[in-house]
Amino acid sequence: MRLVAVGMLAAALFADSPPPSPSIFRVHGTIEPVRSQIVTVPRLTGSGTGPMVIVRLAKAGTVAKRGDPLVEFDRAAQIKTAHDREAEYRDFLEQINKKRADQSAARAKDETELVQANHAARRAELDMLDNDLIAPIKAEQNELVLEEARAKATQLKQTFDLKRRSEVADLRILEIQRDRALNAWKHAKTNAEKMRIVSPIDGLVVLKTIWKSGSFGEMQEGEEVRAGQPILEVVDTSMMRVRTRISQADVEYVRVGQPARITLDSYPTRQFTGRLDQLSPVGATSGLSSRVRTFLAVFGIEGTDPHLLPDLSAAIDVDQPDQQ
Numbered sequence: 001m002r003l004v005a006v007g008m009l010a011a012a013l014f015a016d017s018p019p020p021s022p023s024i025f026r027v028h029g030t031i032e033p034v035r036s037q038i039v040t041v042p043r044l045t046g047s048g049t050g051p052m053v054i055v056r057l058a059k060a061g062t063v064a065k066r067g068d069p070l071v072e073f074d075r076a077a078q079i080k081t082a083h084d085r086e087a088e089y090r091d092f093l094e095q096i097n098k099k100r101a102d103q104s105a106a107r108a109k110d111e112t113e114l115v116q117a118n119h120a121a122r123r124a125e126l127d128m129l130d131n132d133l134i135a136p137i138k139a140e141q142n143e144l145v146l147e148e149a150r151a152k153a154t155q156l157k158q159t160f161d162l163k164r165r166s167e168v169a170d171l172r173i174l175e176i177q178r179d180r181a182l183n184a185w186k187h188a189k190t191n192a193e194k195m196r197i198v199s200p201i202d203g204l205v206v207l208k209t210i211w212k213s214g215s216f217g218e219m220q221e222g223e224e225v226r227a228g229q230p231i232l233e234v235v236d237t238s239m240m241r242v243r244t245r246i247s248q249a250d251v252e253y254v255r256v257g258q259p260a261r262i263t264l265d266s267y268p269t270r271q272f273t274g275r276l277d278q279l280s281p282v283g284a285t286s287g288l289s290s291r292v293r294t295f296l297a298v299f300g301i302e303g304t305d306p307h308l309l310p311d312l313s314a315a316i317d318v319d320q321p322d323q324q
Helices: 002-016 075-129 136-194
Strands: 022-034 036-040 050-059 069-074 195-197 202-209 208-213 215-218 230-235 240-247 259-264 269-281 293-301 313-319
Touching: 022 293, 050 230, 069 230, 075 136, 136 195, 240 269, 240 313, 259 293
Parallel strands: none
Antiparallel strands: 022 240, 022 313, 036 230, 050 069, 069 195, 202 230, 208 215, 240 293, 259 269, 259 313, 269 293
16 A cells, blocks of 8 residues: 555656656758849840740859859840840931921021011001002002912911921920830840849859759750749858758757757768757648647758758757756
8 A cells, every 4th residue: 555655646746747858859951051042034124025045054063153154045136126226226316316407497498488478568568658659550459469468477477386386296206216216225235134144142053943844854055934934043052051840849949049960861971060040939830730830940050061052951959958
């Protein structure tokens, strides 16, 4: 009986105490860069921008410097369009200059005719002053001449204003065509520049995989691509980290700043030191069960190594302090 009581008391004590935490806590994650730039197919402006063909592509694993060429597309059509629109733009400039010169000459001619018509009407008015001293038939002729002169002056003034409005409209049409040609020229020139992409940062070239011919494969020269499609990623390998998810049952064993040992699954002999840099305060629903939640964790890796490449799987061992 005494042994049974002692056993029950020990069971009660162990039931009230929390379960012991593991001395080493292990999770698995994926290597990713801290800083990287994804290169996508540029979006061209203007009309007639369909699929583009890759004519030059950096090799996978190439170490690129900032400003090094990475991708170049077939720019022949855009360069030709730029030259054609430039020639069209300059032709419109000449047409506008000629139109302005012609309009200036026509305006001067119309102004001269208007002045002459006004002078003729003034002379006819002066001749009318002698109607009392001349024969009636001559006075009637002077009246007809004055009426005709005034009608001509009025008509020339009206047509003068209409001609000027017409000239402004004709000139505006040419200016609109000139601006359209200029915009098309700028678009084609900008498109040609966009079709040659250089590296934005120093890093390692990692080609993206696409679905082609029934399987996944890397981008290659000569393939047709469309705007917005990712081609490659430039990875800064000087700073790498591991992204993983921790179950809600294990999140109590980790905290930000906790040291860890990181081992690459592909290179088990390569071990690196790191620490927990980020831990999501809110858990996300697991794909296996809506009741189980996981927390996003990011472990920083100290130092650099050529074996640290993106998308490699890694094991993270976190030492737990002894809890009393």
